[in-house]
Amino acid sequence: MSEVSRVVDVPPDAVFAVLADGWSYASWVVGSSHIRDVDEDWPAVGSRIHHSVGPWPLHIQDVTVVKAVEPGVSLSLEARGWPLGAAAVEVTxxxxxxxxxxxxxxxxxxxxxxxxxxxxVQALVAKPRNTEALARLADLATGKYTDRKGTQR
Structure with a gap:
């Protein structure tokens, strides 16, 4: 299992707001290139994001499924990208x-x-990708939080 972490200058609810916006998934998940659909009840357990993985025209269409959620605290996903496989991803x-x-x-x-x-070997691929994913997630959360607070950037 590969683990990365990052401290973000916003409260947990601000970060979770980005996680709870399924349409923002491709903006922070490295490798996800296009969102085709998001289940209306995202991020409820069992809900899905229908996405493409990889560069066009070689992209793979698949889904990411919520396995567990505790709003403001954690989100557990199964990210699929067949024929490459599937990964369990936990964001806390x-x-x-x-x-x-x-x-x-x-x-x-x-x-x-x-x-x-x-x-x-798995970590050699996952760690840099997930470090970049957290940097993107941090930027999105900070931007949304700053906009919500009405502060100029």
């Missing part, structure tokens, strides 16, 4: 002082060809 939000959040992202391959690779 931890309050860190006033208006700060430590965002932790854990990922492990659960199905497909990547499952046979040693965890250290």
């Amino acid at each position: 939000l931890l309050p860190r002082g006033e208006a700060k959040t430590e965002v932790r992202m854990r990922e492990s391959v659960v199905r497909g060809p990547g499952k046979v690779l040693p965890e250290a």
Whole structure:
């Protein structure tokens, strides 16, 4: 399992607001290139984001499914991209002082060809990708929070 973390200068609810907006998924998830549809009840357990993975014209159409959710605290997903496989992704939000959040992202391959690779090799791919994903998530959360507070950027 690969884990990365980042402290963001907004409260957990501001970060979760981005996670709860399924249409923003491709803006922060590295590798997701297009959102085709988002279930109306996203991010309820069992709801899906229908997305494309990879660059056009080689993209794969698949889904990401919510496995567990605790609003403002955590979101657990199964991100699919067949024939490459599927990964369990856990995003946890931890309050860190006033208006700060430590965002932790854990990922492990659960199905497909990547499952046979040693965890250290999986981490070589997952860690840099997820570090960038958290940077994008932080930017989105900070921007939305700043706009909501009415502060000039």
